[in-house]
Amino acid sequence: MTEKCGVVGVSLEDRDAARPLYYSLYALQHRGQESAGIVTHDGFQQHSHVEMGLVGDAFGEGDVESLNGPVGIGHVRYPTAGSVNSCCAQPFSVSFKSGSLGLSHNGNLVNAEEIRDELAGLGHAFTSDGDTEVIAHDLARNLLEEDLVRAVKRTMERIHGSYSLTIMHDDTVLGVRDPQGNRPLCIGELDDGYILASESAAIDTLDGELVRDVEPGELIVLRSDGTGFDSYQLFDEDNTAHCFFEHVYFARPDSVIDEELVYEVRRELGRELWAESGVESDVVMPVPDSGRSFASGYAEAATDDGSDVEFAEGLMKNRYVGRTFIMPTQDERERAVRLKLNPIKSTVEGKSVTIIDDSIVRGTTSNQLVQLLKDVGAEEVHVRIGAPPIIAPCYMGIDMASRDELIAAGKSTDEIREKINADSLSYLSIDAVASALQSSRSDLCLGCVTGEYPYDIEGEATDREVTRPEISTESTIADD
Structure with a gap:
């Protein structure tokens, strides 16, 4: 998985937003390493810098200082969704008759092609194959006919899928979360302004205070x-x-998502794992860093x-080796595990050893880790996974x-x-995940572990009644 x-979005009283945005992107670097970008507005015009690579590579000192506003x-x-190149890097920005627009998107639309085809038929020219540009074009078109709030609602009625957005229309910053809240988004208060961010860790980096999560289906206007x-x-x-994998793997442990501290949720998942499938062994060790x-x-x-098991760090991570999932071939992925963990x-x-990890995807890393431990003398290696099996x-x-x-x-689990x-191998049950998240199964996105999705996806089953929006050029917003 990647x-x-x-x-992130920031609105400040009387200082440039670029440096706080830059620090915030560092705090969110774990969520993406392909490209980084910032768009600001000084009250008269947009300023943009978007490049491929990590935040530290994409921005030089002069780049940050040039972003006024x-x-x-x-x-x-x-x-x-979309190609791996600069044309799909974000924020996506565009100027049109009603002003300028910048848009950052976390998530994925499942009806982007339908909307793209409809807009292209109306004369819209697209420069990328990503779904973010589809949202930007649709919103820009609606802003020609509606006020800001009604334009956003009209776009939300048309797009289908998961999204958390930070949007800048001229010098106004907005935050939008999809109606089912699949992707996280929160609001923070700074000494001299407010911030919207995917995770509260970005707010902490700026010495701000978390106000609350953006509610599913809510629009926030800074x-x-x-x-x-x-x-x-x-x-x-x-x-x-809500995507349960945010708490299992993706989010930083020090972030608060949907009112739950990710670190404590993961510890509770570990407790549930012992309750369901604990095995007596001499040593319990995490797969660094996600299993800690x-x-x-x-x-x-x-x-x-009453177990006298020892908790120990038995695998040391080489932090100067790239992540194994970027290795293009199976042989390279296997070699990378040995380079990465010792x-x-x-x-x-x-000793008998229990290793704890968050998930098993292809099985390459798990197989290599078990063999590594047996090669250095482990008598038994038991594997416990803090999530259900990923089947879809x-x-x-x-x-x-x-x-x-x-x-x-x-x-089957035994075949794995x-x-x-x-x-031995055991996964955590779906019910245990819901319990640790203090949520019901019906309020979680569990598609990857059940094969049933909370959205209407062609060729896949859905776990709930879903009404897909109609693709129409007519406004469907009520006067109220």
Whole structure:
């Protein structure tokens, strides 16, 4: 799996927004490493800098200083829809008759092609194959006919899928979360303004205070003088579709998402894992870094139950090696695991070991880790996973392997155990995930672990009644 995107928007009283946006993008770097960009507005015109690469590579000192104005939006991208090139890098910006528009998008539309074809037939010229430009064109068109709030609502009625957006229309910054709240977005207060961001860690970086999450279906308009924000609840669905994998893997542990601290959720998932499938062993160790919080909760629950298991760091990570998922071939991915993780022999030699991780996707890493530990003398290697088996792809903004590549698609847990050569293997149940998140299954997006999605996706099953928006050139917004 690869990360989703990170979005941010800032409105300040009397200082340039570029540097706070730049720091915020660093805080959200884990959500995307393909490109980074900032668009600001000085009250007269837009200023934009968007480049490929990490935040530190995309921006030089002069680039940040050239972005004038107290309002702006930013984006870090890992592509889940559209090409991997500069034309799909964000924020996407455009000038039109009613002013200028900048847009940053985290998520994925499932009816982007329908809307693109309809807009192209009306004369819109597209410069990329990404769904973000589709949103921008549709919103720009609606702004020619409607006020800001009604234009946003009209676009939301047409687009179908997951999205958290930060938008800048001239010198006004907006935040929008899709009606089912699949992607995270929150509001923070700074000493001299307000911020919208994918995760609260960006707010912490600026010494701000988390105000609250943006509600599903809500539009937030930051006042251009940085003194506050206005809220418009444009849609109110019966159920949400929060992505449970934000808490399992993607978000930073120090972020608060949907009122839950990610670190504590992961520890609770670890406790649930022990309760469901705890196994007596000499050592419990995390797969760094994603398994650490799970392993901590698992070991704590084991100790509370009277087990004398030792919690230890038995795998050391080489932080100067790139992530294994960017390796293009299977052989390179296998080699990268050995470059990336090195076992501590004294911790595992002659012992039974339980390793805790957040997920198994292809199975390559798990197989290599089990073999590494056995090579240095582990007598038994038990694997515990803090999430259910991933059996289906994600259409909501996670670049996940296809069904053919997912090891759990079509295989039983015991068949997977044999494949990775573990002495035992257990996953966490869906009910345990819902319990740890203090949520009901009906309010979570569980498509990747059930094969049933909260959105109407062609060729896939849905877990709820979904009404797809009609593609129409006529406004469907009521006068109220």
